[in-house]
Amino acid sequence: xxxxxxxxxxxxxxxxxxxxxxxxxxxxxxxxxxxxxxxxxxxxxxxxxxxxxxxxxxxxxxxxxxxxxxxxxxxxxxxxxxxxxxxxxxxxxxxxxxxxxxxxxxxxxxxxxxxxxxxxxxxxxxxxxxxxxxxxxxxxxxxxxxxxxxxxxxxxxxxxxxxxxxxxxxxxxxxxxxxxxxxxxxxxxxxxxxxxxxxxxxxxxxxxxxxxxxxxxxxxxxxxxxxxxxxxxxxxxxxxxxxxxxxxxxxxxxxxxxxxxxxxxxxxxxxxxxxxxxxxxxxxxxxxxxxxxxxxxxxxxxxxxxxxxxxxxxxxxxxxxxxxxxxxxxxxxxxxxxxxxxxxxxxxxxxxxxxxxxxxxxxxxxxxxxxxxxxxxxxxxxxxxxxxxxxxxxxxxxxxxxxxxxxxxxxxxxxxxxxxxxxxxxxxxxxxxxxxxx
Ligand code: UD1
Numbered sequence: 201x202x203x204x205x206x207x208x209x210x211x212x213x214x215x216x217x218x219x220x221x222x223x224x225x226x227x228x229x230x231x232x233x234x235x236x237x238x239x240x241x242x243x244x245x246x247x248x249x250x251x252x253x254x255x256x257x258x259x260x261x262x263x264x265x266x267x268x269x270x271x272x273x274x275x276x277x278x279x280x281x282x283x284x285x286x287x288x289x290x291x292x293x294x295x296x297x298x299x300x301x302x303x304x305x306x307x308x309x310x311x312x313x314x315x316x317x318x319x320x321x322x323x324x325x326x327x328x329x330x331x332x333x334x335x336x337x338x339x340x341x342x343x344x345x346x347x348x349x350x351x352x353x354x355x356x357x358x359x360x361x362x363x364x365x366x367x368x369x370x371x372x373x374x375x376x377x378x379x380x381x382x383x384x385x386x387x388x389x390x391x392x393x394x395x396x397x398x399x400x401x402x403x404x405x406x407x408x409x410x411x412x413x414x415x416x417x418x419x420x421x422x423x424x425x426x427x428x429x430x431x432x433x434x435x436x437x438x439x440x441x442x443x444x445x446x447x448x449x450x451x452x453x454x455x456x457x458x459x460x461x462x463x464x465x466x467x468x469x470x471x472x473x474x475x476x477x478x479x480x481x482x483x484x485x486x487x488x489x490x491x492x493x494x495x496x497x498x499x500x501x502x503x504x505x506x507x508x509x510x511x512x513x514x515x516x517x518x519x520x521x522x523x524x525x526x527x528x529x530x531x532x533x534x535x536x537x538x539x540x541x542x543x544x545x546x547x548x549x550x551x552x553x554x555x556x557x558x559x560x561x562x563x564x565x566x567x568x569x570x571x572x573x574x575x576x577x578x579x580x581x582x583x584x585x586x587x588x589x590x591x592x593x594x595x596x597x598x599x600x601x602x603x604x605x606x607x608x609x610x611x612x613x614x615x616x617x618x619x620x621x622x623x624x625x626x627x628x629x630x631x632x633x634x635x636x637x638x
């Protein structure tokens with residue numbers, strides 16, 4: 201077991217390069233299953249979740265290798281359709297292989313992801329959408345599966361998988377009009393991928409609009425898909441017969457960028473972020489401006505300067521609203537900001553696990569239903585704390601950066617899922633931070 205030890209009180213200064221987006225990389229890796237060829241992805245972050253998705257793809261028959269900072273995925277021989285429990289339970293995003301497998305092989309058997317620290321997180325919207333596309337979804341033994349797809353038209357063959365000289369050709373999914381009760385990111389991605397190879401036109405209404413959805417659509421279109429409207433409420437997909445391998449560069453990670461912006465603000469530092477896209481961070485930037493933090497974009501470099509900060513309220517919402525993935529980090533900032541901030545979580549039911557840890561460092565926070573009432577204190581102080589999920593871990597690091605004394609964070613494997621070389625990047629900015637083995 202490893203721990204991170206931070207000695208708080210250093211003002212962070214300097215430049216930090218933002219890595220490729222984890223949440224864009226994972227669905228794009230899954231989408232390579234839609235082809236029978238070779239895809240090369242650049243700006244892929246070296247993270248545990250990326251390694252896990254690579255393992256899932258290998259289990260299905262793909263060849264995956266990291267070479268000179270790029271990820272090469274060869275899906276020519278993908279013929280298996282089972283994503284097992286031992287992999288899916290470690291990363292929910294593994295469920296994103298369902299849509300591509302269904303579209304390409306006509307069948308899929310993927311373990312149900314189960315709950316996680318931040319809530320129950322069902323996949324009902326994904327499954328209802330697959331049914332709209334004509335799949336017969338069934339459950340059993342902890343798995344969700346689709347075996348042959350029902351025939352909606354006389355010409356749709358009952359046998360789905362017909363081997364042809366150029367690979368596996370499916371015959372079953374049919375374009376449909378899908379309405380999502382909630383703009384789920386994962387459901388939008390899974391359904392968009394499945395629909396690329398369905399016969400005819402699909403519309404996804406009330407779709408998620410996150411930049412990662414747009415990145416996935418751009419990637420799919422580069423492979424030959426016909427998708428319009430990604431980033432808006434309604435996505436229109438015209439099914440094509442096949443997709444081809446391609447080269448693609450992943451967008452920068454807006455949540456990593458947001459975390460470094462807050463690292464600068466919380467230490468009253470002076471950080472410049474390289475390679476981030478400020479237009480993916482509008483709601484966060486607006487809220488930080490309101491709190492008194494200056495953020496400027498100078499030729500693609502984001503400059504952060506914090507003077508006197510005041511408390512502001514935030515409410516997490518689907519994009520372009522305030523991201524739930526920045527809620528914990530924002531709370532760390534508000535915990536030492538004069539005034540009272542009300543932070544409301546509307547996306548996940550149980551995403552305040554970091555509160556009890558921040559309390560151990562001297563924060564004054566009360567949870568009232570889905571809101572946290574944060575009363576800014578003068579300072580935080582050292583304590584042994586435990587990371588409970590990815591973004592909660594980031595919040596504890598941020599709190600440790602300004603806490604008096606040495607903060608010791610355990611269970612840091614969560615961090616390695618989503619922050620590339622965080623200890624090195626923060627050290628380069630002047631933080632006193634180290635990773636130790638227990
Ligand atoms: C993605 C992100 C995650 C982020 C989240 C919300 C990835 C790999 N992960 O997760 O970092 O926090 O978006 O921005 O991109 N829901 C249902 N039924 C479903 C699907 C979702 O009820 O079928 C609910 C979930 O329980 C949750 C809410 O919808 O309460 C949002 O989930 P969703 O947008 O699907 O998040 P993920 O794709 O899992």
